[in-house]
Amino acid sequence: xxxxxxxxxxxxxxxxxxxxxxxxxxxxxxxxxxxxxxxxxxxxxxxxxxxxxxxxxxxxxxxxxxxxxxxxxxxxxxxxxxxxxxxxxxxxxxxxxxxxxxxxxxxxxxxxxxxxxxxxxxxxxxxxxxxxxxxxxxxxxxxxxxxxxxxxxxxxxxxxxxxxxxxxxxxxxxxxxxxxxxxxxxxxxxxxxxxxxxxxxxxxxxxxxxxxxxxxxxxxxxxxxxxxxxxxxxxxxxxxxxxxxxxxxxxxxxxxxxxxxxxxxxxxxxxxxxx
Amino acid sequence: xxxxxxxxxxxxxxxxxxxxxxxxxxxxxxxxxxxxxxxxxxxxxxxxxxxxxxxxxxxxxxxxxxxxxxxxxxxxxxxxxxxxxxxxxxxxxxxxxxxxxxxxxxxxxxxxxxxxxxxxxxxxxxxxxxxxxxxxxxxxxxxxxxxxxxxxxxxxxxxxxxxxxxxxxxxxxxxxxxxxxxxxxxxxxxxxxxxxxxxxxxxxxxxxxxxxxxxxxxxxxxxxxxxxxxxxxxxxxxxxxxxxxxxxxxxxxxxxxxxxxxxxxxx
Numbered sequence: 313x314x315x316x317x318x319x320x321x322x323x324x325x326x327x328x329x330x331x332x333x334x335x336x337x338x339x340x341x342x343x344x345x346x347x348x349x350x351x352x353x354x355x356x357x358x359x360x361x362x363x364x365x366x367x368x369x370x371x372x373x374x375x376x377x378x379x380x381x382x383x384x385x386x387x388x389x390x391x392x393x394x395x396x397x398x399x400x401x402x403x404x405x406x407x408x409x410x411x412x413x414x415x416x417x418x419x420x421x422x423x424x425x426x427x428x429x430x431x432x433x434x435x436x437x438x439x440x441x442x443x444x445x446x447x448x449x450x451x452x453x454x455x456x457x458x459x460x461x462x463x464x465x466x467x468x469x470x471x472x473x474x475x476x477x478x479x480x481x482x483x484x485x486x487x488x489x490x491x492x493x494x495x496x497x498x499x500x501x502x503x504x505x506x507x508x509x510x511x512x513x514x515x516x517x518x519x520x521x522x523x524x525x526x527x528x529x530x531x532x533x534x535x536x537x538x539x540x541x542x543x544x545x546x547x548x549x550x551x552x553x554x555x556x557x558x559x560x561x562x563x564x565x566x567x568x569x570x571x572x573x574x575x576x577x578x579x580x581x582x583x584x585x586x587x
Numbered sequence: 588x589x590x591x592x593x594x595x596x597x598x599x600x601x602x603x604x605x606x607x608x609x610x611x612x613x614x615x616x617x618x619x620x621x622x623x624x625x626x627x628x629x630x631x632x633x634x635x636x637x638x639x640x641x642x643x644x645x646x647x648x649x650x651x652x653x654x655x656x657x658x659x660x661x662x663x664x665x666x667x668x669x670x671x672x673x674x675x676x677x678x679x680x681x682x683x684x685x686x687x688x689x690x691x692x693x694x695x696x697x698x699x700x701x702x703x704x705x706x707x708x709x710x711x712x713x714x715x716x717x718x719x720x721x722x723x724x725x726x727x728x729x730x731x732x733x734x735x736x737x738x739x740x741x742x743x744x745x746x747x748x749x750x751x752x753x754x755x756x757x758x759x760x761x762x763x764x765x766x767x768x769x770x771x772x773x774x775x776x777x778x779x780x781x782x783x784x785x786x787x788x789x790x791x792x793x794x795x796x797x798x799x800x801x802x803x804x805x806x807x808x809x810x811x812x813x814x815x816x817x818x819x820x821x822x823x824x825x826x827x828x829x830x831x832x833x834x835x836x837x838x839x840x841x842x843x844x845x846x847x848x849x850x851x852x853x854x
Contacts, residue, residue: 508739
């Protein structure tokens with residue numbers, strides 16, 4: 313099997329890399345593909361918690377690269393989805409416990425066993441990031457519509473290019489359509505205009521995400537979650553389907569109109585800068 | 588010190604340092620080994636020198652240039668400027684924060700020197716020449732040695748070039764562009780640009796959308812006097828991403844009476 317390694321990264325912390333990895337991994341597996349998700353955030357492991365697999369960790373990534381176990385032993389199969397497996401990070405070590413070469417070898421092994429390998433990158437541009445990117449075929453950048461997050465995403469895109477990888481694709485996370493309509497939040501056009509990369513999808517801000525990550529149950533299981541639906545759409549795009557952007561994603565117009573109806577925000581309309 | 592024992596490596600003393608001419612056809616590793624051998628013979632002589640390396644048309648990546656820097660470092664020499672006709676090499680140099688330029692003085696003695704290496708044979712007349720001729724007048728640099736970049740210059744990236752810089756793409760906030768001559772951005776300029784960095788206050792900065800964090804021309808820095816400070820501010824901070832519609836026209840920044848003035852760029 314010749315799978316693809318997709319690294320999910322952002323530069324800035326707290327924009328939703330881990331949540332994105334968990335949801336995309338789950339969603340792709342729900343479409344019947346074999347998926348491994350790999351937590352490259354050694355020392356600050358989270359992916360297992362978000363996926364509800366924390367209590368099943370026996371071995372971790374450092375055990376694998378240091379030869380204390382075989383990769384197969386460290387991979388945790390998700391009981392809800394037989395196609396999905398997690399390779400957890402070590403919690404008691406740090407980023408330097410693994411080298412980019414070891415990471416590359418590990419990715420090559422996983423590629424031979426799985427259709428998709430999703431690597432959850434740590435924040436920052438240091439060793440942890442270099443590890444996460446070492447075995448990547450594709451890179452997905454996650455950002456929120458904030459100036460600081462977009463700035464960091466821009467920096468990361470530059471670094472990814474310098475590694476000789478092709479241009480990454482973008483997931484714009486936690487967008488609040490009503491704030492965009494008011495002109496208080498950058499719109500998807502604004503972000504794309506700055507970053508000049510292809511948009512893979514937009515995930516609306518959704519409180520249900522917090523509940524779902526706390527419960528260890530990715531939002532894509534919840535058919536009523538808008539964020540879950542957005543992640544599922546992104547997963548289908550990764551699988552090569554043509555999926556149009558969600559209504560909410562495409563035109564905040566509907567929400568604006570609703571907002572105007574109920575909130576009397578008629579003055580907002582004149583401030584809209586879109587041409 | 589420069590002898591004709593090898594034609595692949597020519598070392599000349601120039602004002603302010605050494606000029607190293609490296610053959611463009613020989614395998615890079617062999618060339619580095621050859622260079623090593625040459626310098627070893629009289630290492631104390633070369634120690635501490637600032638080096639300008641002329642690499643001809645050879646296309647080098649960051650790693651290969653780094654190898655050259657290391658080779659020089661072994662003899663306490665530092666690579667100061669990279670001269671190459673290859674864009675890739677100059678780009679790699681700018682990624683490593685080195686000065687770089689095209690050989691813009693092909694008509695001069697230095698050009699003949701470089702030519703000798705490029706043709707792979709030594710030129711006695713050229714070998715007799717010394718350093719003084721190597722520093723070409725500024726207008727020649729800006730004339731022939733423009734750097735052309737066709738991509739988005741992103742946060743954390745830095746372009747440095749002695750001549751003009753032309754960028755087809757955006758210069759994002761957090762990026763730095765430093766040029767000896769003019770800077771033209773065929774796109775949005777949101778980052779830091781320094782034109783005329785070697786003191787040329789006639790240099791200009793043009794962009795389709797001029798919304799920089801900082802502009803500098805020669806010694807003058809700062810924002811141009813703005814008729815609409817609020818909208819300017821919004822644009823400078825990049826909060827809105829796109830500028831207000833009425834601002835979406837090309838602008839040019841130049842030094843007038845010791846301050847930077849921004850006006851509509853009439854093409």
